[in-house]
Amino acid sequence: MADYRDLVRTATEAIDALSSEIAADLDEVAGGISWWNGHVGWRVSAQLGEYLLASCTGVATSLRHASLAVEEHQRVEFSLNHDRSTRAQALFGRVTSRDEKIGAFTAASPGEERREELQSIWAEQVLVSLAQALDRLATVVLIVSGVRVDVIGTGWGELIKIAEKEPNSGPTQGMRQGTFADLGTEGRTRQGDILRVAGAWREHGPEDWLPWLMKARNTAVHRAPRMKIHAMTTHKGRPSGVISPLYAQPEWVDTEVVVKGARGGFASMFLRPAPQSVFDGLLESVTFLATAVAAASRSLWIERRDEPDLIIQHGGTWRPLDKASVLRFPGYGEEAPIVLKEIALHPSTVRRMRLCAAYGRPDRRVGI
Numbered sequence: 001m002a003d004y005r006d007l008v009r010t011a012t013e014a015i016d017a018l019s020s021e022i023a024a025d026l027d028e029v030a031g032g033i034s035w036w037n038g039h040v041g042w043r044v045s046a047q048l049g050e051y052l053l054a055s056c057t058g059v060a061t062s063l064r065h066a067s068l069a070v071e072e073h074q075r076v077e078f079s080l081n082h083d084r085s086t087r088a089q090a091l092f093g094r095v096t097s098r099d100e101k102i103g104a105f106t107a108a109s110p111g112e113e114r115r116e117e118l119q120s121i122w123a124e125q126v127l128v129s130l131a132q133a134l135d136r137l138a139t140v141v142l143i144v145s146g147v148r149v150d151v152i153g154t155g156w157g158e159l160i161k162i163a164e165k166e167p168n169s170g171p172t173q174g175m176r177q178g179t180f181a182d183l184g185t186e187g188r189t190r191q192g193d194i195l196r197v198a199g200a201w202r203e204h205g206p207e208d209w210l211p212w213l214m215k216a217r218n219t220a221v222h223r224a225p226r227m228k229i230h231a232m233t234t235h236k237g238r239p240s241g242v243i244s245p246l247y248a249q250p251e252w253v254d255t256e257v258v259v260k261g262a263r264g265g266f267a268s269m270f271l272r273p274a275p276q277s278v279f280d281g282l283l284e285s286v287t288f289l290a291t292a293v294a295a296a297s298r299s300l301w302i303e304r305r306d307e308p309d310l311i312i313q314h315g316g317t318w319r320p321l322d323k324a325s326v327l328r329f330p331g332y333g334e335e336a337p338i339v340l341k342e343i344a345l346h347p348s349t350v351r352r353m354r355l356c357a358a359y360g361r362p363d364r365r366v367g368i
Helices: 006-023 042-091 098-104 110-145 156-168 186-199 209-222 254-264 275-306 347-357
Strands: 231-235 238-243
Touching: 006 042, 006 110, 006 275, 042 110, 042 238, 042 275, 110 156, 110 186, 110 209, 110 275, 156 186, 186 275, 209 275
Parallel strands: none
Antiparallel strands: 231 238
C-alpha cells in the first residue's frame, strides 16, 4: 500500500511551491506583502498575506487528512470483512436460515461494533477533508487573483459561481462593481485565466463528481443522517464481505429516496462502485484539480510580483481585526498545569507572526 502522503504529493508540492513564493515576498520593515504597498495598508497586507499562507498550508493539510482517511477506511473495512467472510464461509454449502445469514454479517462483539463506527467516521472524514481542501483552495485563488470578495466567507461553491459570471460580469450578472479588474485590461484577462482553471473541474473526473462530493459533504455535516444499507459482496460465488453503498443523490432525504427509488428500482438509489473505489477516485480528482490550480496560482503570483499594477489588491476583501467577535468561553474543567512563557516555532512561522503581531502597535516592533 502506498504511503498516504504520496497519493497527494503532486498537489502538496505544488501548493508548497506557491507558499514559498508568497513567503519570500513578506516585508518585515514595511509590513505585509512587499509589492502590495500602495494597494492596501500594511495592517491589511500583513493579515491578508498571513491568511493566504495559512490557507495554502490548510489545503495541503486537508489533502493529507483526506488521503489518510481513505487509507484507514480501507484498513477497517478489510478487517471487518475478514471476520464477516469467515463466519459466512462457515455457512456456505449448507441449508441456513435468513437470520443465520444476517448474523454472519452483523457485528458479533463490542470490538466489531467499534470498528463499524470507525468505518463510518473515516467515510465521513474523507468527504469533509476533501471539501475542506477545496474551500481553502478557493481562498487561495481569490487572494492571488485579486478578486474583490469577502475571502473569509467565500468557499468553493461561491468561487465556481464567480468563475461562471466573470466572462460577462456586469450589473446584470449579480456581481458588484469593482469585483474584477476592468474589462479589456491585462489584469482582467489574468483573473479570467485562473478562474477558468478552477472552473475546469470536469476535466479531472467523471460527470458531476465535484457536485456529488460537495452535496455529500453538506449532507454529512448539516443534514439528518441517511439510512445505512448493507449489501453483501461475493468473490467467485462465495460471500466475501459487506459494503454500505453510497447514495447516488446525496442531498435527497430518505423519503425522496424511497419514493423516487421505487420508480427506478432499488439499485438506482445507490452508486454501483464500492465506497472505497469512490473515495479513491475522489481523492485522485481533487488532487489533480488542486495541482492545476496551485500551479496556475503560482504563475499569476510571480507575474503580479513582476508587475504590481497588473491587478490592484483591494482592502475590501479583508475585515478589520477589531471587527471580529470576542467570546468569553472559559473551557471545561480545571486549568491545565502548563507553562506558556515561550513557544517554539519554525523560523518561517516566526517571521510570519512578527508581521501579524505588530498589528495595532505604532512602532510595529515585535519581540517574538
